[in-house]
Amino acid sequence: MSVKNGINGWAGSVLRVNLTTGAITTEDTLPKYKPYIGGMGLGYKVIWDEVPLDTDPLGPDAKVVFAVGPLTASGVPCSGRMNVSCLSCWSKGDSIVDAHMGGHIAHAFKYAGYDALIVEGQSDKPVYIKIDDEKVTIEDASEVWGKGTFETNATLTKANGDEFDVASIGQAGENLVPMSCMVTSFGNSGGGGVGAVLGSKKVKALVVRGTGAVKIARPLEVKLLSNYMIKDLVGGNNNHNVPTVPQTWAEYSATTKNRWQGAPGVTWDKAPNGPIDMGEQPSGVINVAALRCNKGVFDFGEIAEKYTVKQGGCSSCPVRCYTExxxxxxxxxxxxxxxxxxxxxxxxxxxxxxxxxxxxxxxxxxxxxxxxxxxxxxxxxxxxxxYxxxxxxxxxxxxxxxxxxxxxxxxxxxxxxxxxxxxxxxxxxxxxxxxxxxxxxxxxxxxxxxxxxxxxxxxxxxxNSAGKNYYDEVSGQNTNVTYNGYPKHHSSEDAWQSGLLYNVLYNRDCMIHHCTNFVRSGSPYEEVIKPVLESFFGEGCVDAPKAYTPINENKIKLAKWAFNGKQWHDSATLCNWMYPMTLSTSKKRGYKGDLDLDAKYMSAVVGEDYTRDSIDFDCERISNMLRAMTAISFKLRLDSSNLRKDHDAVPAWVFDKEPDFKAFEEGTVKMDRDDWEKSLDMFYEAMGWDKETGIPTRETLEKFDLGDMADKLAELGLIS
Amino acid sequence: MSDQKRFLDKDYTRRQFLKLSGKSLVGVAMSSAMLSTLGVTAGALAEDQVRVWAFPQGLLVVNADRCVGCQRCEINCTLTNDGCCSSYISRVKVTRNLYSSRNGNGLYTENNWTYFPDTCRQCEDPACGNACPMGAIVAGEDGIRRVDQDKCVGCGACVEACPWHMPTVNPVTNKSSKCVMCGACVEGCPSGALSIVPWDKITAAAQEV
Structure with missing residues (x-):
């Protein structure tokens, strides 16, 4: 129980379960992992220290790290995320990859007293890991092996008690199918092939009850900051900050269909006691915040209302994006x-x-x-x-x-x-x-x-008999954003060169929503989006829809902010669909959000002084860990020495689509090849990466205390 | 003061609701103005989906259909009263109903979408206080019963005695706690599943027949 150990924010312990030996141990979190924040950063540190990057992702030496961070279950809204790190078993280079799981299990895990769970070794029979506060056991899972996740979760909750939450793999994971995930709550899942990695270890599920608490340095300040976020900043899902349907209090309604679909006359038709009308949801009112998002109506139109019972989602989140x-x-x-x-x-x-x-x-x-x-x-x-x-x-x-x-x-x-x-x-x-x-x-x-x-x-x-290259083909179906096996996730179609830049840097779809959130917010471009964003990142950092301009320094700043910021969310942990609070619902704020909010949260939760700059620095460390580990994987597995050519290359369709247009003409979001190469030059330079190879320099790595990674890169001949 | 006038009096309306506090509202006739003020339907009353609790600030209404399972009620309860963030020791309890509750509801049951917060009933004849061997659960001048932390020995008699197990012994402090009617859960509920309708609004609705 974390409150016992006197640490604010972090639970204080990292749990380790070895399935080969049955050993279950704990170690203190902060001495080793504080510079890596938690979640993704902590997971990367564990994999870097303990798993050679040419390890078989499905072999006994591979490890899986479940991790939460200092803001998880701190009371901060949208902090119900758990990050899962492991080696990829499906993307080019089989390098470091993350799954991101919502639902309620992150809170339960943190309340049980842990910042992370390292799963290592392999069991010879199906098991599940049971965490009941400090009592951790490896239990027989033969009853649920072969079952689907819904039956498994129901069975294991029933077997262990009403207050236990569960996340489980399905038959896909058991059969080592790389396109597999684990599922918790109802449809909340962590993907990235983690199902197969757990399946290779014969781990069917994680079962958790936490009766402890997260200690908070300044609890009333956390409550007030949370109320401020819900009242004045957050809109609908993806922080879309103006309602689609005009509301009497609202100056604007959305210029494009957005994720704030709640409105008078929009109902949860199948509520057990008759339809619930979502009504108006003025800025400044907490008790209607969950009625802004009706994801069903966004996903399917008004036909969704007929079958809607209510809206669900993750722990601590006032914006419910899972229609039930x-x-x-x-x-x-x-x-x-x-x-x-x-x-x-x-x-x-x-x-x-x-x-x-x-x-x-x-x-x-x-x-x-x-x-x-x-x-x-x-x-x-x-x-x-x-995706x-x-x-x-x-x-x-x-x-x-x-x-x-x-x-x-x-x-x-x-x-x-x-x-x-x-x-x-x-x-x-x-x-x-x-x-x-x-x-x-x-x-x-x-x-x-x-x-x-x-x-x-x-x-x-x-x-092949179709005469096609499935990466390059110009087709509505093809959205491969690299040649590495994953699609775009709000890329240049939403956010010009900036979006494409952060789409090519991970070993899966990037899952970054920083830019799509304001681009598709529904706010008017000239009156809100452009002035607010330029106040943060300078002139020319954003383009109007389908009216793109060549790359410039401020678009690079925007891309770097989003890239490092994603690492922050997966380490803190906070939901990247919602944060950062770039825009606001409030007219009196000029619809300008608060990019310092996360640092304010950290200061209030942990009780130490955090600033946006100090957080950005820690997150840029994690960005460089991702990059260095990717480079090492590509060298060890593919004998590649150049991430620019072998990892970050963008398929032809991104440049060749919409043949009636040239790039930068009004009406198209297509990219220009020369401009893209220039974008990479500028981005690598901003990150302190070598322009030819896209690999972090020693100087950059040492700036972030990653000298050991520089040594490994040098040993492999990737840097001097 | 006539009886009619007294019925419409703010304090008298509260006393009417004190009698109903925590009890089933099935069979209670309410005017459409009162239903509207409470934000519920006649159907919801008939189906026993709505409970009300008389708080000093107004009438606490729990509407299960509106609960979205975000747990912010528990978060705000513990941030306000315990200086930490927790589900287990929260005085309002939704997590125990989220997965698989004792009533066969919750995300991992066949009644997947039925989950809602349990609140302290503020019983007139409190089982928790009656069971406490230390006499630690007593009402203050404001009528709100609190656990005297100096007297509590963490025996858990109150937890067992409460038919809904609402008090909780904090495993860290080994002290029990129960709802002190602070209203933090309601203030932070983003869906209106928990709401406090102020007494003057109840009175106004009572005047509209």
Whole structure:
């Protein structure tokens, strides 16, 4: 119980469970890990110190680090995130990668007294790790091995007690399918292949109860700062700061459809005791904050209201982005009617019906009903969609005839294609079952884009019957942002060169929402977005929609802020969908947010003086750890000495799409190749990375006390 | 003062609700103005989904349908009263209902979307106080019962005696605590699942027949 040890913010202990020996130990967090904050930073430090970067990601020497940070469960809004770090088993270079899990388990874990859990070794039989405050045990999981995540979570909560939360892997993880995740609460998941890594260790689940507390240096100040954030700063999901539908108190309504969909007449139709009208949600009022976001209406339109019971989400978050549905048409197919998810895992599901869909009860309801069935099936089998690439890879391979080529006639005929062709929601169950079983051609899709393209020659137009390069093809389906196996995640289409820069730096989709949040906020560009952003980052840091300009120093500043800021969120931990508070709902603030808020939180929680600069410095350390570890992985596994060429390269479609336009003409978001190369030059320089290779220099690494990483890079001949 | 006038008196309305405090409202006839003021429907009353508790500041209304499970009530309770952040020792309790509650509700049950905060009933005849062997749970001048931290020995008799197990012995301090009607949970509830309707509004609604 953290409050016992007198430490503010951090729980104070790192837990280690060795599945090979059964040893369970703890160590103090702060002496070793304080410079790395927590979450992602802590996880990277553990992997760097303990896991050689050429380790088999699914072997006994690999480790998984679950970590929270000093702000997790501190009372700060949107601090219910848990970061999971491990070596990738699916992207180019198999380097360091993170999963980011919401729900409620991060709070339970912190209350149990831990900042991190290091899982190492391998069990020879299925187990789950049970954390009941200081009592930690490795328990037999044979009863739930082979079961879906929903049944597993229900069974393990029942077996251990009502106050235990659970996160579990599904059959995909058990079968070592790289496109796998773990699932907690209801549809909250951590992806990145972590399901397979845990499956390789025979770990089915994490079961947690925490009866302790997080000690806070200045608790009333934390409460007041939280109230200020909820009253004056935060809008809807992604901090979209003006309502879509005009409200009587609001100066503006959204210029484009945004994620503040709550409004008078927008209802939770299936609330048990009659529809709940979301009403108006004025800035300055706490008790309506959770009524701003109606993610269902954003995802599907007003048809979603019909099936909405309420809105859910993560611990401590006043903005609920998981609509909770009761979709009774699914009962006709003997499928569960309760579904909940958000964004791509629920909106992208109609895509797996390659021959089209049909509506069920009302016009236009196919997307919501099939979305619900698909998201539930995907979560149940513990399949990770790689931000949609899993589905688009399937669709492209199906339509191009590639999938059929790689199946025997017997395999092809065994697939219940009729369900797909009929638009039957049970197709989703069959589709994800096939992915989760990991056999034959389905197993190849389940390896993820990088290994799938490689195995089927889809990374070279001369090596497949479709004559396509799946990375470069200009097609609505292709969103690969590098040649490394993952798609864009709010990239140049939202945030010009800045967005593309931070999209290419990770070993998975970047998950950075810093820029899309203000770009798609719905605020008017000239009156709000441009002046507020330029007050932070200087003239020309932002472009108007589809009116891009060549790269400049202030766009580089913006990109660096977002890149380092993402590390902050995953280390603190805070939700990157919500933070930073760049904009505000408040007219009297001129809609300007508060980028110093995070430092104010830290000072109040920890009781030491933090500033935006001091936090940025710590986060830039983590950015350099990511970069150095990626360089080392690429050298060890691929004999690459150049991240600029081999990691950060951008596929042709980004530059060649919309052929009727030239880059920087009004009406297009396409990029220009020369301008992109210049952008990389400028960004590397701003980060202190070598311009030729994109690898951090010794001077940069030593500035962040990462001399040991510089030594390793030098030993491998990557830096001088 | 006539009986009619007294019924509409602010303090008298509060006493009416004190009698209903924590009890089922099934069968209670309420005017549409009163339902509107409480933010509930007649259906919700009939289905026993709404409970009210008489607080000094007004009437505490718990509306299960509006609860979004964010746990901010517990967070604000413990930040305000304990100087830390916790679920377990919170005087308002939603986490224990989130996963799999004793009533078969919660995210990991078939009633996935049924979860809501339990609040102290502020019982007129308090089982917690009656059970305390140290006489540590007593009402102050404001009528609010508090746990006297000097007298409490952390035996847990109050936790066991309370039919809803609302008091909690803090495992760190080994002292019990219970709701002190500070209103922090309500102030910070972002969905209006917890709300305090001020007595003057209740009185006004009572006048609208």
């Amino acid at each position: 549905y009761d979709m009774d048409p699914l009962a006709d197919y003997d499928l569960p009617t309760h579904v909940s998810n958000t964004c791509i895992p629920i909106t992208g599901q109609t895509g797996i019906y390659c021959e089209g869909t049909h509506d069920f009860v009302d016009e236009g309801d196919a997307k919501v009903i099939l979305g619900g069935a698909g998201s539930r099936a995907q979560d149940d089998f513990g399949v990770w969609c790689n 949609g690439n899993l589905k688009t890879d399937f669709i492209r391979a199906y339509k191009d005839g590639i999938l059929k080529e790689h199946m025997t006639e017997e395999e092809w005929n065994a697939v219940p294609w009729d369900l797909m062709k009929d638009g039957d929601p049970r197709w989703a169950v069959e589709f994800y079952r096939l992915i989760a079983e990991g056999k034959g051609a389905w197993g190849v899709i389940g390896k993820g884009s990088y290994y799938m393209y490689k195995e089927w020659g889809l990374d070279d137009a001369t090596k």
